[in-house]
Amino acid sequence: MLGILALLACPRALPPDPATPPAPAPLAPxxxxxxxxxxxxxxxxxxxxxxQLPSELYRGGLALLTGDEAFVSTARYAHAITYTCPGxxxxxxxxxxxxxxxxxxxxxLDPVPGTDSIYCGDPSLLRVxxxxxxxxxxxxxxxxxxxxxxxxxxxxxxxxQLVSWYDRSQGRFTxxxxxxxxxxxxxxxxxxxxxxxxxxxVGPDDGPLESDPGxxxxxxxxxxxASTFLVTPFAGxxxxxxxxAAVERQHLGEDERPDLLALSFSQTDYIGHNYTSESWxxxxxxVRLDASLDRLIEALQDRVPGGITxxxxxxxxxxxxxxxxxxxxxxxxxxxxxxxxxxxxxxVVFESPSIYLPEPLRGDPALRAPAATAIAEAVAALPGIAxxxxxxxxxxxxPYAEAILQSVDPQRSGEVxxxxxxxxxxxxxxxxxxxxxxxxxxxxxxxxPFLAWGIGVAPGHTSELLDVRQIAPTAAHxxxxxxxxxxxxxxxxxxxxTP
Ligand SMILES: [Zn+2]
Numbered sequence: 001m002l003g004i005l006a007l008l009a010c011p012r013a014l015p016p017d018p019a020t021p022p023a024p025a026p027l028a029p030x031x032x033x034x035x036x037x038x039x040x041x042x043x044x045x046x047x048x049x050x051x052q053l054p055s056e057l058y059r060g061g062l063a064l065l066t067g068d069e070a071f072v073s074t075a076r077y078a079h080a081i082t083y084t085c086p087g088x089x090x091x092x093x094x095x096x097x098x099x100x101x102x103x104x105x106x107x108x109l110d111p112v113p114g115t116d117s118i119y120c121g122d123p124s125l126l127r128v129x130x131x132x133x134x135x136x137x138x139x140x141x142x143x144x145x146x147x148x149x150x151x152x153x154x155x156x157x158x159x160x161q162l163v164s165w166y167d168r169s170q171g172r173f174t175x176x177x178x179x180x181x182x183x184x185x186x187x188x189x190x191x192x193x194x195x196x197x198x199x200x201x202v203g204p205d206d207g208p209l210e211s212d213p214g215x216x217x218x219x220x221x222x223x224x225x226a227s228t229f230l231v232t233p234f235a236g237x238x239x240x241x242x243x244x245a246a247v248e249r250q251h252l253g254e255d256e257r258p259d260l261l262a263l264s265f266s267q268t269d270y271i272g273h274n275y276t277s278e279s280w281x282x283x284x285x286x287v288r289l290d291a292s293l294d295r296l297i298e299a300l301q302d303r304v305p306g307g308i309t310x311x312x313x314x315x316x317x318x319x320x321x322x323x324x325x326x327x328x329x330x331x332x333x334x335x336x337x338x339x340x341x342x343x344x345x346x347x348v349v350f351e352s353p354s355i356y357l358p359e360p361l362r363g364d365p366a367l368r369a370p371a372a373t374a375i376a377e378a379v380a381a382l383p384g385i386a387x388x389x390x391x392x393x394x395x396x397x398x399p400y401a402e403a404i405l406q407s408v409d410p411q412r413s414g415e416v417x418x419x420x421x422x423x424x425x426x427x428x429x430x431x432x433x434x435x436x437x438x439x440x441x442x443x444x445x446x447x448x449p450f451l452a453w454g455i456g457v458a459p460g461h462t463s464e465l466l467d468v469r470q471i472a473p474t475a476a477h478x479x480x481x482x483x484x485x486x487x488x489x490x491x492x493x494x495x496x497x498t499p
Contacts, residue, residue: 034480035455036307037253039300040131040262042091043289044084044151044269045438046314047277048074050286051449053201057194057286061293065312065451069459071495075313075450075466078488080403080419080441081353085120087315087468088154088264092130094472094487096406101127102154107412108349108356117351118412121150123158128486130157131472132260138481141259143246145177147235151264151315162246166235171226173242180245185234190221193287198280205280209321211434213274219284231274233288235267240296253304258479261300264315265289276321276436309454309478313471319444321436324424326384331355331418338378344371352426352439353407354414355379355388362415369393372415379416384424386440389417403441450492458497466492 051066058066066072079086079096081104089095089102097103102125106117118125132142136159144156149165156163164177171186172178192198192205199205205218213231215221224232243263246252252259268285275281293312300308332350339348339357344367346358355375361367372390379388389396389404392415396404404417420426422442428435438445450466453459456478469489476483477491 033455034258035309035478036256037247037259037261037300037304037309038475038479039296039308039310040091040155040260040475041293041310041312042088042146042151042155042262042264043312043314044148044264044266045272045277045316045318046268046448047317047444048447048449050277050282053283053286054197057197057283058290059294060290061297062286062290064297065293065310065453069453071452071457071459072461073450073464073466073492073495074447075468075471076443077316077446077448077468078403079406080400080417081407082316082438082440082445084148084266084269084315085150085154086407088151089126090468091313091315091471092132092155092157092262092484093126093128094131094469094484094489095128096469096488098406098409099128099486099488101125101409101412103407103409103412104351104353105150106351107354108351108414109412119150121153123153123156123163126154126157129484130155131475131484132157132160132262134476134481134484135258135260135479136161138479139257140479141250141252142262143243143250143252143260144262145173145239145242145246146264147230147239147266148264148269149174151266155262155264162250164242164246166230166238166242168227168230171229173238176249177242177245180238180241182229182238182241185238186225186229187223188234189223190215190219190232190234190284192219192280192284194284195219195280198283201283202278202280207276207279209434209436210275210279210281211428211431213270217275219280221281230267231270233267233271233285233292236265236289236292237295239263239265240292240299243296244299247300247303253300253307258481260479265292272318273435273437277318278320307455309452309456311471311475312449312451313468314448316438317443317445317448318436318438319422319425319442321425321434324384325427325433326382326420326424327427328429330382331379331385334378334382335375335416338374339371342370342374348375349414350418351414353418355416355418356414365393368415376416379418384421386419386421388419390415391417400441403446452495456497457495460494462494464494
């Protein structure tokens with residue numbers, strides 16, 4: 001399991017303190033020409049190390065987007081809550097969760113145990129405008145298509161003209177793309193394209209840390225059903241079909257006003273969670289993503305000759321899976337014990353990363369502060385926990401203070417923010433000791449590729465660590481538009497062709 005680290009690790013300069021936000025830079029002179037279609041690609045769970053595979057594996061879209069014609073960089077999330085919804089919201093708004101309001105995938109407003117949590121798959125939960133809004137305000141069209149509902153919604157925002165995602169209960173995309181026939185992607189077994197290379201990189205196919213999503217843990221994997229489809233690279237091909245159908249339907253790229261196609265490939269996230277990033281499945285998934293992206297970019301170039309710009313990034317990375325495991329109940333149990341020892345009644349609710357106090361403790365600062373502080377101390381002492389912060393009541397300090405503060409919202413977050421350590425992973429019930437995850441302020445999770453290619457993009461490879469909050473303003477600038485009003489990042493000027 002260490003093999004891939006040695007093979008793939010690429011020494012990089014020590015990045016700057018994540019607490020330092022990028023200094024606002026003046027807008028560069030308007031680039032010209034602007035693309036007719038900007039394609040914003042999110043690859044869900046794309047750790048930097050998976051982009052650094054031996055170059056013979058990438059011949060398609062990833063080769064183009066990391067090649068001599070492209071702008072190639074690494075961008076870091078300023079926030080600690082490196083989950084899908086916060087990541088997609090930061091990409092689309094240029095703002096941290098503390099500003100966008102998207103503080104996790106799920107949260108509570110009324111944290112009585114047993115009540116339903118709020119799921120982030122609702123674009124009206126976004127507190128700020130998106131890149132999509134800027135495009136539409138300038139008369140452009142927006143289509144957002146993804147394999148996860150929350151990814152499509154966060155990228156499109158509440159007003160996009162077309163938003164569609166893959167519905168696993170139906171085995172098809174939601175309206176208006178429901179008629180798309182996906183059967184050809186669900187009829188074949190999944191075979192490994194380069195078994196010898198994968199063996200050399202990560203060892204045997206049957207890795208001890210892989211969990212079985214219902215397709216087995218060794219190649220060849222059987223043809224998937226509507227649900228296991230998402231754990232195969234064929235779902236990425238289906239997404240390309242859906243994206244091209246959306247382009248046709250909305251007439252994207254057909255007039256002078258720049259349009260936006262935003263898409264999110266989520267199969268990489270499901271593959272990573274189940275099989276880990278250091279698996280034949282993850283490597284083959286990347287090789288096949290490379291081909292899917294190639295087909296997408298070629299088709300879009302045919303349709304919009306000389307008129308597209310492609311940006312690619314990710315909502316988070318992932319950790320190598322050989323880690324200490326934290327049982328699911330360890331955190332709420334420790335919190336409840338601390339509460340009882342401090343003389344308080346009631347039970348907490350833990351919805352990562354938040355611990356919510358029971359009422360009346362939550363609503364009464366005189367009770368809340370001692371209760372939250374006692375819980376934070378007890379949870380921080382657990383094995384595998386990097387820290388726990390009673391952020392409403394005590395100053396947040398230490399190397400991750402700014403990342404924590406960028407991740408919380410007074411209405412939506414709990415009273416204690418919990419972050420696991422770099423040597424640990426949360427365990428999933430039913431898959432104990434297996435699979436991998438993400439969700440911390442450590443570089444394995446926070447650092448993602450930021451690649452750009454096409455109209456208006458100056459090629460170059462930079463070792464300067466960028467901020468993911470720069471992507472939305474940079475995309476807007478490339479399209480000749482204003483940045484989303486709440487974006488916190490500056491335009492990446494070295495990416496722009498200057499007249
Ligand atoms: Zn994700």
